[in-house]
Amino acid sequence: MTTNQLVQQIKEKKSFLCIGLDVDLNKIPKHLLNEDDPIFAFNKAIIDATHHLCVAYKPNTAFYEAYGIKGWQALEKTINYLNEKYPEIFTIADAKRGDIGNTSTMYAKAFFEDLAFDSVTVAPYMGKDSIEPFLAFENKHTIMLALTSNEGAFDFQTKEIEGKEVYKHVLETSKSWKNSENLMYVVGATKAEYLGDIRNIIPDSFLLVPGVGAQGGNLKDVCKYGLNDNIGLLINSSRGIIYASSNENFAHEAASKARELQQEMQNILSLT
Amino acid sequence: MTTNQLVQQIKEKKSFLCIGLDVDLNKIPKHLLNEDDPIFAFNKAIIDATHHLCVAYKPNTAFYEAYGIKGWQALEKTINYLNEKYPEIFTIADAKRGDIGNTSTMYAKAFFEDLAFDSVTVAPYMGKDSIEPFLAFENKHTIMLALTSNEGAFDFQTKEIEGKEVYKHVLETSKSWKNSENLMYVVGATKAEYLGDIRNIIPDSFLLVPGVGAQGGNLKDVCKYGLNDNIGLLINSSRGIIYASSNENFAHEAASKARELQQEMQNILSLT
Numbered sequence: 403m404t405t406n407q408l409v410q411q412i413k414e415k416k417s418f419l420c421i422g423l424d425v426d427l428n429k430i431p432k433h434l435l436n437e438d439d440p441i442f443a444f445n446k447a448i449i450d451a452t453h454h455l456c457v458a459y460k461p462n463t464a465f466y467e468a469y470g471i472k473g474w475q476a477l478e479k480t481i482n483y484l485n486e487k488y489p490e491i492f493t494i495a496d497a498k499r500g501d502i503g504n505t506s507t508m509y510a511k512a513f514f515e516d517l518a519f520d521s522v523t524v525a526p527y528m529g530k531d532s533i534e535p536f537l538a539f540e541n542k543h544t545i546m547l548a549l550t551s552n553e554g555a556f557d558f559q560t561k562e563i564e565g566k567e568v569y570k571h572v573l574e575t576s577k578s579w580k581n582s583e584n585l586m587y588v589v590g591a592t593k594a595e596y597l598g599d600i601r602n603i604i605p606d607s608f609l610l611v612p613g614v615g616a617q618g619g620n621l622k623d624v625c626k627y628g629l630n631d632n633i634g635l636l637i638n639s640s641r642g643i644i645y646a647s648s649n650e651n652f653a654h655e656a657a658s659k660a661r662e663l664q665q666e667m668q669n670i671l672s673l674t
Numbered sequence: 675m676t677t678n679q680l681v682q683q684i685k686e687k688k689s690f691l692c693i694g695l696d697v698d699l700n701k702i703p704k705h706l707l708n709e710d711d712p713i714f715a716f717n718k719a720i721i722d723a724t725h726h727l728c729v730a731y732k733p734n735t736a737f738y739e740a741y742g743i744k745g746w747q748a749l750e751k752t753i754n755y756l757n758e759k760y761p762e763i764f765t766i767a768d769a770k771r772g773d774i775g776n777t778s779t780m781y782a783k784a785f786f787e788d789l790a791f792d793s794v795t796v797a798p799y800m801g802k803d804s805i806e807p808f809l810a811f812e813n814k815h816t817i818m819l820a821l822t823s824n825e826g827a828f829d830f831q832t833k834e835i836e837g838k839e840v841y842k843h844v845l846e847t848s849k850s851w852k853n854s855e856n857l858m859y860v861v862g863a864t865k866a867e868y869l870g871d872i873r874n875i876i877p878d879s880f881l882l883v884p885g886v887g888a889q890g891g892n893l894k895d896v897c898k899y900g901l902n903d904n905i906g907l908l909i910n911s912s913r914g915i916i917y918a919s920s921n922e923n924f925a926h927e928a929a930s931k932a933r934e935l936q937q938e939m940q941n942i943l944s945l946t
Contacts, residue, residue: 464773498772512736512745525800527798527831531824532826553802555800555801558799558840559799561835561843562835
């Protein structure tokens with residue numbers, strides 16, 4: 403998917419919501435545990451109920467790998483279902499990968515070719531040659547961690563190198579990498595006050611923003627500093643939407659929560 | 675596996691060799707492609723031919739994920755085969771994971787419980803709460819990236835925060851984390867000259883050292899600065915061993931290459 407197609411979808415749906423599909427068998431409605439594939443059954447119901455309210459889905463690979471082969475099968479069924487039934491949706495493999503060059507190429511093949519996601523999240527610690535293999539794939543997007551939503555972000559990301567925080571070095575350095583136009587960045591909603599500085603470095607890039615909802619981030623603050631001429635934001639909510647209810651009507655309740663966020667986004671977009 | 679059991683194995687085998695099982699279907703002997711599961715067939719042959727010369731195997735998850743469900747099945751068969759037939763071997767899932775707390779717990783379950791590896795590699799960018807969930811598992815080991823073997827290591831890892839390189843901050847900070855005794859660290863063999871400083875910070879920890887062989891690192895230099903009273907080193911070689919030959923006798927040729935490294939290690943150990 404091209405960035406323009408993503409922007410078009412956002413404008414049509416008046417939404418820049420991404421729904422995180424972090425499926426924990428201990429948290430999904432009990433009646434689904436009788437299904438052949440409870441994880442996929444849960445995802446399918448959530449997707450069918452919410453696809454018109456969001457522009458992206460983001461399965462976090464950890465939640466699938468924890469269930470071994472069955473988990474990986476559920477991930478494959480989920481991305482195939484999305485690509486077949488809702489091809490307009492932007493798909494994100496939240497995998498936070500990154501390794502030496504020939505290994506990163508294998509990860510890129512896993513997520514861009516075998517599973518056919520539109521994008522994958524990556525970690526920057528190993529630098530340029532660990533990320534460029536991902537950037538080589540046309541019309542695929544590589545979403546690199548910059549400033550994350552958790553407390554541990556303050557351990558290294560906000561420490562200063564020559565008077566400038568590590569995450570700013572990551573942002574600035576990455577702009578010189580080959581095919582850097584295929585980069586997006588992760589910036590946590592819990593650190594909205596940093597977004598002004600971040601937008602000065604990467605005014606045009608899309609940001610994937612986790613941390614609204616369960617982690618405490620505020621949508622208005624994120625938009626105030628993060629929106630750009632192309633919207634430029636994907637706001638993720640996972641637990642706050644998909645676990646809105648554990649009853650039989652869970653998908654309907656999830657859609658209600660998604661609609662609340664979509665409405666808030668529509669209001670914000672109408673003011674800009 | 676406890677660290678003491680690993681040290682005991684090293685002393686018995688006079689080897690601290692780790693063999694990387696980075697299986698690329700384009701590189702394995704052609705005759706194996708007729709097997710039901712060529713990846714597992716390759717691994718099994720390599721393991722049976724080399725298990726007495728090494729103390730650890732390290733499948734890199736990228737090479738399995740690139741083949742989807744079949745790849746994940748081959749990874750599962752490989753770890754099950756190792757755990758059943760060679761339980762004395764230390765096993766490393768080279769996965770370079772790391773995410774917010776509840777997600778890292780799922781990754782830890784995936785590799786420590788579902789696949790039953792002894793250890794997993796992790797990336798430090800997201801800080802303390804992204805790593806501590808791994809450290810909570812008893813007799814499991816978390817191998818954190820410190821200074822990697824690739825060129826990109828110079829992009830961020832060696833930059834200075836308050837006069838001290840990022841990777842040194844990573845090492846020092848991690849010592850204060852809960853259950854930090856379960857930490858080991860990745861230090862690339864291509865940067866052996868840094869090992870003296872690293873040993874000053876973490877004198878007792880095991881180091882996983884990739885980069886000997888195909889990437890150009892030198893075993894003697896690594897040992898000169900890296901060995902400690904408990905040996906404290908696992909030297910990884912992947913391509914240099916497993917792709918020594920693409921003929922029918924590939925496993926025998928791999929064992930020859932592994933034996934060369936084991937002999938070199940035996941000589942070094944006899945001098946210390």
